[in-house]
Amino acid sequence: MPAYRFPVPPASEITPKHAILNRRAFMAGAAGLAVAAAGAPVRAQAGEMLKTVAGPFSTDETPNSLDDISGYCNFYEFGTGKGDPAKYADKLTTRPWTIEVGGMVNNPGAIDIEDLLTQYTLEDRIYRLRCVEAWSMVVPWVGIPLSSVLEKFDVQGSAKYVAFETLVRPEEMRGQSSTFPILPWPYVEGLRLDEAMHPLTILAVGLHGEVLPNQNGAPVRLVVPWKYGFKSIKSIVSIKFTEEEPPATWNLQNPREYGFYSNVNPTVDHPRWSQASERRIGGGLFSSRIETQMFNGYGEQVASLYDGMDLKKYF
Ligand SMILES: Nc1nc2c(c(=O)[nH]1)N[C@H]1C(S)=C(S)[C@@H](COP(=O)(O)O)O[C@H]1N2
Numbered sequence: 001m002p003a004y005r006f007p008v009p010p011a012s013e014i015t016p017k018h019a020i021l022n023r024r025a026f027m028a029g030a031a032g033l034a035v036a037a038a039g040a041p042v043r044a045q046a047g048e049m050l051k052t053v054a055g056p057f058s059t060d061e062t063p064n065s066l067d068d069i070s071g072y073c074n075f076y077e078f079g080t081g082k083g084d085p086a087k088y089a090d091k092l093t094t095r096p097w098t099i100e101v102g103g104m105v106n107n108p109g110a111i112d113i114e115d116l117l118t119q120y121t122l123e124d125r126i127y128r129l130r131c132v133e134a135w136s137m138v139v140p141w142v143g144i145p146l147s148s149v150l151e152k153f154d155v156q157g158s159a160k161y162v163a164f165e166t167l168v169r170p171e172e173m174r175g176q177s178s179t180f181p182i183l184p185w186p187y188v189e190g191l192r193l194d195e196a197m198h199p200l201t202i203l204a205v206g207l208h209g210e211v212l213p214n215q216n217g218a219p220v221r222l223v224v225p226w227k228y229g230f231k232s233i234k235s236i237v238s239i240k241f242t243e244e245e246p247p248a249t250w251n252l253q254n255p256r257e258y259g260f261y262s263n264v265n266p267t268v269d270h271p272r273w274s275q276a277s278e279r280r281i282g283g284g285l286f287s288s289r290i291e292t293q294m295f296n297g298y299g300e301q302v303a304s305l306y307d308g309m310d311l312k313k314y315f
């Protein structure tokens with residue numbers, strides 16, 4: 001693989017300060033309505049509107065509602081049930097928050113969440129999210145290309161991978177305090193350098209135009225739309241450049257069922273179920289079954305990253 005060269009964003013794409021409009025008063029009214037609707041999920045700390053611009057690569061499919069996206073989650077730090085994150089993630093303190101950046105870089109340092117929100121252009125990116133469990137959603141993320149955030153750390157030429165880690169804080173993450181942990185903590189993930197720097201790959205700080213609900217990975221999570229959902233690690237506190245392939249939680253837990261690459265691929269089944277189709281969340285009992293697309297529909301952008309690779313072997 002050739003050494004990666006960072007694209008330099010034109011100055012016009014860098015906005016000095018982003019106003020974050022406070023929508024608390026409006027949301028206070030909306031929250032009243034949400035409580036009235038029986039069973040509506042709690043949206044922890046959402047309510048602040050982010051200033052965004054339209055980003056590239058959005059699908060024109062209809063996005064799922066904020067209630068669907070924040071009510072049906074995988075975030076095992078808060079439990080294994082799809083409703084557990086919505087119930088328990090409000091315990092998570094998301095300020096102050098920094099991501100340490102290190103490993104094979106010439107300028108190690110940190111990313112502060114306030115800087116992410118104020119010093120970068122926040123883009124709307126409507127992406128399909130395909131979970132490995134064969135359900136999917138359409139999520140209107142608010143995010144920043146990961147490559148533009150990592151550029152200033154000056155990656156060394158011999159780096160080949162990027163390793164990510166989630167917060168460990170059992171006092172606030174009840175799934176981490178259980179005697180028999182369901183996963184080894186911290187939750188970790190990794191990407192090849194060219195995958196991490198691909199323009200589709202974003203750090204998400206919001207969805208539906210608002211600050212990210214805690215259960216969706218506040219204050220900042222990765223989104224890699226052509227891979228199964230579990231690669232999109234939540235509540236990130238560390239990013240490291242490495243020469244060796246980094247560990248990935250589901251691959252550690254069961255390497256036969258979850259590979260390092262985990263590209264969405266309808267022709268490579270999970271050992272226990274088919275990956276050929278998916279259930280689109282939403283519409284209650286009538287949620288529809290649709291065909292899964294190669295690379296989750298992003299083949300035009302990413303297929304060339306895997307030229308010459310046997311995707312049955314590197315699943
Ligand atoms: N830290 C952490 N990140 C995580 C997970 C998790 O359990 N812990 N679950 C993953 C899985 S399996 C999926 S499908 C997506 C779900 O994201 P969403 O709940 O925002 O839809 O988050 C991924 N990121």
Ligand SMILES: [Mo]
Pocket residue numbers: 074130131132133228229230
């Ligand atoms: Mo998933």
